Amino acid sequence: MSSTSSAARSTAPGPDASPSAATHQGVGATDAGLVLMATIWGVNYSVVKAGLQAMTPLSFTGVRMLLAAVVLFVIALLLREARWPNRHDVGRLLALGLLGNGFYQLLFISGMARTRAGVAALIVAAGPAWIAIVSRLLGRERVSRLGWAGIGLQLVGVLCVVGSTQG
Incomplete structure (x- = not known):
């Protein structure tokens, strides 16, 4: 068996692969x-x-x-x-x-x-953390321990950056 045919066979989609996954190559309009x-x-x-x-x-x-x-x-x-x-x-x-x-x-x-523009961007980027907290308080979202750790780290990071700009 040649190396070309084995390489082609190893990249061929399996029975569970979607047709679009097999034909997608490179960067498309959606990516751009x-x-x-x-x-x-x-x-x-x-x-x-x-x-x-x-x-x-x-x-x-x-x-x-x-x-x-x-x-x-x-x-x-x-x-x-x-x-x-x-x-x-x-x-x-x-x-x-x-x-x-x-x-x-x-x-x-x-x-x-x-x-500052960077501080504002960071505060707006914290939106998903606040949404998760409020959603949890309203009983609409379940947050794992790892999720809470990520939310906590993110909010502490925002506080550190915002606090460092005061002075």
């Missing part, structure tokens, strides 16, 4: 999109700090939200095959958007105006 999103999110803090140097926090938030609304509306118009929500749901979606995004943005920009 994920890298782009992570880059945008990572750069966001520095861009916001630069914007806050040029404008007041509320003005900056207004311009930012207006630009985001225009871009998202254009994308929605381009997706003509997508179903639009009914009138009853539109009111609920608008209320959730104002509360969940609008209120968050006001608090985010106010915080960014008062601290």
Whole structure:
């Protein structure tokens, strides 16, 4: 038996492998999109700090939200095959958007105006830990000992970094 045929046989998918796993090669559009999103999110803090140097926090938030609304509306118009929500749901979606995004943005920009970009990024990155804690307190999430250890280490790390910037 040649080495080529044994190598081909060893990389062939087994009976439990999915067809997409066998045909996936290299970096695809999804991978590139994920890298782009992570880059945008990572750069966001520095861009916001630069914007806050040029404008007041509320003005900056207004311009930012207006630009985001225009871009998202254009994308929605381009997706003509997508179903639009009914009138009853539109009111609920608008209320959730104002509360969940609008209120968050006001608090985010106010915080960014008062601290360093790296500290803000670290505090926002602690969100999953706080969600796990609150979910556990509400009885909706079970957290393992290892999970609690990770949450504790993460929160102690945030406290150390935030505490080191005070002075």
